Amino acid sequence: MATNPTPARRKRREAAVPLVIRSLAGLTLLILLAPMVIVILAGLNSGDHLSFPPEGLSFRWIIAFLNSDIFLPAYGFSLVVALITMVFSTILGTTISIFLVRTRFVGREFMRAFFMSPLMLPGIVLGLALYLFYISSGIGLIRTIPGLIVGHILVTCPYVIGTVSAALVGFDTSLEEAARSLGAGRLQTFRKITLPVIAPGIVAGSVFSFIVSFGQFDVSLFLTPPNSTPLPMALYISLRYTFEPTAAAAGIFAIFLVVVSMLITAKLTNLKRLANVNFS
Amino acid sequence: MSNDHLLASPLHKLGKTGRAWLLATPGIVYFLIFFAVPLAGLFLISFDKPTAGVVEVQWMFRLDNFVRFFTRSLYYEAAIRSAGLAALVSAITLFLGYPLAYVIAKTLNPGRNTLLMILVLCAMQLDMVIRLFGLMVLMGDNGLINEFLRWTGFIGETPLPLMYNFFGVVVGLVQFSLPFMVLSLVGVIQGINPSLEEAARSLGARRWQTFWKITIPMSMPGILAGMLLVFAISFSSYVVPTLMGGWKVVVLPIHIYQQIAELGKWQFGATVAVVMFAISLLSMLVYQRAAAKASGGRA
Structure with missing residues (x-):
């Protein structure tokens, strides 16, 4: 790595990316961001639906969201589920990563694959397996909030394991x-030496698990309690039947949450490290 | 830490690897109960006799499905x-x-x-x-x-x-x-x-x-x-x-x-x-x- 390139050198290297590649990159960025921009416009538009040419801006749908007895409770419910999920999967994920990185035994690679597999397993398959398990074991989790959180912890744990292991691997014991x-003492050593080093990994992992749980649909499909609907489910129902702009206003608040979480992550950790996390 | 020396003696015998196992036990147990067992159950049910409306395992395994x-x-x-x-x-x-x-x-x-x-x-x-x-x-x-x-x-x-x-x-x-x-x-x-x-x-x-x-x-x-x-x-x-x-x-x-x-x-x-x-x-x-x-x- 060239540690400190002079400005002239940096400019020369950056300019070296061919125009074709840069325009394709721009197109990709557009595909990535367009839906988000449209949701924001649809939530702030003054007409009954977003049309071309647009009619004008208003807070009418934002106010409708804040008075909605469908979307606002759904937003709150998803927030609570995501926070509880985050706490549990951060604790479980961190201890599992320490175990995976610090021990040497036959089958360790298999264990890692086992803990990471909820990421590769189709969410609907995992949700169905848990649903069947709740029914046949009779442990009282069928379509309950704890039962839903159990599923969310499983799918978010691999993110914590991925980020914390990446932070631990380079750590000098x-x-x-x-x-x-x-x-x-042992605890003192952990608190003063180990924790500061792996903290960025833990932060990144917990933010990821919060957001993944907040936007989780597939796993929730069979696990959602009858009286409390998570936000993605409420939006899905709206998209299939009514398509009201209030849903877009709810979307704006979700986008806000995601952007703030990512800014916090960027502030506290080096995002470049995230690109090196091995999620498989 | 005041309570560290209390924990130290039994934990010390475990050694470094043993402590890591102990630390990860809740996670391992969690994944076994809520991940491995449900998936095994899913496999079991997929081979069971197809009966509409019945969820419980009937223990009549076949390849019909x-x-x-x-x-x-x-x-x-x-x-x-x-x-x-x-x-x-x-x-x-x-x-x-x-x-x-x-x-x-x-x-x-x-x-x-x-x-x-x-x-x-x-x-x-x-x-x-x-x-x-x-x-x-x-x-x-x-x-x-x-x-x-x-x-x-x-x-x-x-x-x-x-x-x-x-x-x-x-x-x-x-x-x-x-x-x-x-x-x-x-x-x-x-x-x-x-x-x-x-x-x-x-x-x-x-x-x-x-x-x-x-x-x-x-x-x-x-x-x-x-x-x-x-x-x-x-x-x-x-x-x-x-x-x-x-x-x-x-x-x-x-x-x-x-x-x-x-x-x-x-x-x-x-x-x-x-x-x-x-x-x-x-x-x-x-x-x-x-x-x-x-x-x-x-x-």
Whole structure:
């Protein structure tokens, strides 16, 4: 890695990306961001639906969302589920990563694949397996909030395992040994030496698990309690039958949540590291 | 820590590995109870005697469900459609995602690099149903694209069929899975030593030659990982085919939902789920084979 390129050198290298590649990259960025922009416009538009040419801006649908007895409770419910999920999968995911990185035994690779597999397993298959399990085991989780959270923890844990393991792999354990030999207790060593190093990984993992749970649809399909609808489910029903702009206004608040979470992650961790996380 | 010495003596005997096992016990137990056991149960039920409305295991195992799946075109064609769709989407996302990943990897300005990464991460993390709202407003019969074309006079009253068909599902799945492809590629492209490309250039290779002969082969691990990830997530999606396909593009997740929620055929629903699980697993094995080959070829 060239540590400190002079401005002139940097400019030359960046300009070296051919125009064809840059225009294709622009197209891709457009595909990625267009739906988000449209949702924001649809939620802020003054007409009954977003049309071309657009009619004008208003807060009418935002106010409708804040008074809605469908979307506002759904938003709140998803928020609570996501927060509880985040706490549990951060704790479980971090301990599992320490185990996976720090131990050496036959079948460790298999164990890693096992813990990461909820990511590759179709969400609807996982949801169905849990649903069948709840019914046949009779442990009282069928279509309950805890039963839903159990599923969300499974799909979000791999994100924490991925980010925390990536932070742990480069960690020099001799630092811990040095602290221990200088008389630090085990907990003290963890708090003062290990935790600061892996904290960015933990933060990134918990933000990921929060957002993934907040937007989770496939796993929730068979697990959702009858009286509490998560936001993605409420939006899905709206998209299939009524298509009201209030849903877009709810979308604006969800976009806000995602953007804030990502800004927090960017502030606290190095996003470049996220690109090196191995999720498989 | 005051209580550390109390814990120290029994824990010390365990040794470092033992303590790591102890630490991970809650996680391991959790995954065994809520992941391994339910999946095993799903397998068991998929082989059970098909009885509509009965969920409990009847312990009458047979192959009826699987025979039904592989002899009725309704089902095995859905499996082929699902896998073909996922393969097509992973090829398209590679074509669209590689240029953006390349630009991000080569952007050395930290501010611009972070901005691009945040945009991709936001696109990845935003709930797919919300993104589908945007796509449907854009691509519907009375959507923005059709209204714009009508306004400019390019088309008459009949709208361009952009949605509620195969094309719409492909666009939806590409939008859904693009960020995963980009993120799989950025790290790998960044990891390519720039002096390799410079060496090729100084030895007389043209820019495109360098790109095809050095950069692309060197990013093969990322390409394979990205394609596997995109295959897996677009193969699994339930919302995108239902909303963008308008129930006309029937994929395996739709069959699972119908068998369970609408017909009460629990055993056959489980069978479809097991087939999906098997195809996901198979794609992972193919990936590992290809990844081993790619890294072996270079060494």
